[in-house]
Amino acid sequence: MSSPRPILLKGGRLLCPASGLDKTGDLLLAKGRVEAVGGKITPPKNARVIDCAGLVVAPGFIDVHVHLREPGHEYKETIASGTRAAAAGGFTAVCCMPNTEPVNDSAAVTEQILERAAKEGSARVYPIGAISPGLEGKALTQMAELKQAGCVAVTDDGHPVSDSRLLRRAMEYAAGFDLPVICHSEDLALSAGGAMHEGPTATRLGLPGIPAQAEVSAVERDLALAGLTGARVHIAHISCAGSMEALKRAKAAGWAVSGETAPHYLALCDEDVGQYDTHRKMNPPLRSAADRKAVRRGLKAGVIEAVATDHAPHSVLEKELEFGLAAFGVTGLETSLGILLELVEGGLLTLPQAVERLTAGPARLLGLPGGSLASGGPADVCVFDPAAPWTVDPDKMLSLSKNTPFAGRTLPGRAKLTICGGRVTHQLKERA
């Protein structure tokens, strides 16, 4: 492939939390790399010059928790459509979960995903391999080979390993190859049959509840095993106060642990299920308003170091159903920045903090390249307007699935231009 033309982003607010840079200036991208950062840069002869005055020029966003659904569930999402949605949301890299069909539990599947992503992807794709073959929680996958094939972590995600002994072995073994273990922490016996957060709204709606303790007790176990094994353990989608506090204690103990939360836990709570809105059904479920407050606090304090969308596309076949029968999961790639900008507007995060949780934070916890505007680093950039309100319209979204929990919500801003490896992967069409 030929190298794209150099791009000079002129006069934007260069915001790179990794280096502490926050200053108006130019950014030059060439040969897929950041060529020069800051000040006034004279464009090379053949460069494409883009005026970024009034816009924020940030590192491309990284999402460590995405379901691309391919192979196996291409009617919900494909690698092509999912990464297009990612680019539209300002993302230049996504980590895809292994619950495909077949499960990504072998190098062959990992290679297939990477091959497809290289051909059709609009973002970097980092596969995450399974902990156990078929996500069955019975044995260990060949993690060394998975890593060699390109997996950046392992997880059984929505099928958490119940057997503590097996999970211990997984952590020990993975640690030997410096492979982080991601835990969807859930006590399956305690959550069994539940459809939403256990609390007043579930009681009002007559829906079986999932207590926050089903998450907290599993987070405590998973963190205890991190302490036991010394493995790098990352807690997925923290939704409640108890999990956040547990993570804080584990970090204070010096364990190699980290955590993410998702935009919906920051923006919504159990009351928003309203009258059985299946687009507000996900696992873990939307928690209480007090939990939301604690998760926001944990994100601001950096206890939770990343926002990951848990982008989980489902078609109407899984969502236009009775609430109890509908699938868990919502999309998130195209609304994540907007939700964080809401928190910035509300004074709950600073803009540099919001950008950090989408860039340097996730890059650090899985050891991924990018996440900064450092000279010589990958030319992955998101240019966004923090003050250009838009209303979420599912029909206009690029994901194949329309199960966003934010339909009709007006968000403060969004990505205008996304550049991945020096190539433009998304450019917002301006309406006259």
Next chain:
Amino acid sequence: MSLSRRNLLGLEGIAAQEISHILDTAESLKEISFRPIRKVPTLRGKTIVHFFYEASTRTRTSFELAAKRLSADTVSLSASTSSLTKGETLIDTAKNLLAMSPDCIVMRHSQSGAPHLLAKHIPCSIINAGDGAHEHPTQGLLDMLTIRQAKGRLDGLKVSIIGDITHSRVARSDIIGLNTMGSQVTVFGPRTLLPPAVETLGVAVAGSMEEAVSDADVIIMLRVQQERLTDVLFPTLREYAQRFGLGLGQMKAAKKDVVVMHPGPINRGVEMAPEVADGPWSLILDQVANGVAVRMALLYLLIGPEAA
């Protein structure tokens, strides 16, 4: 006067005035059931579909009688005969039914919120005949009618609801309706059968069976769903009957003019002793008779000549 709504999905959000109007209408229609010819032409030419995704004998029979006494045409679909078992979605089945132009769909479903889903997609009247553990609004109305007849009022009465509150749609509709009408509701049952944050429904929780019984003007006993036994929600039926059942011993603590109700079917000897079910305080058979009247009233108000 008609109702300001097309559907009855639950008693949540229904004002006291509307409830009174439904009960008054039921009262006035009740005598039809005691005429020599128990039929009026009010709903002639109207079509009602009874759409029962979950087994039901008494509620469906009650709805069918109500429709027939008003001369409506009825069609019945149950889970075993419907295409539910053939993998069709609820919305598809309903759209097919709609193509046959019914005026009203009466629906029973094991999933909470199923009628709400239907109402989003279907432009005919929908009456919820019980959805999961959510609501059973016609039962709530017939219970209120029964209480009003026995006590002359609802406002200021103390009503105790005893048993499995968690899984009971009857309990939710009773609690919501009675609260709207100014009654004070107390619940009691094993802690495993009280829903989380039950007080947010607007009820007090009694500390003992004696407390639940002694203060009450009305006692509503709920059915023990035997299938719950597999979920280990209480140890044995024996201990349940002893600690949470209503027998003659417990009735000694009750007020002299207390009345006792049960939505049926009763597990005699479990939640209620036979002597209590058949005793002078029992309104159980009045509930059944009032069920037909309340359902006639709703059909009349929702799809009758005066309906919007």
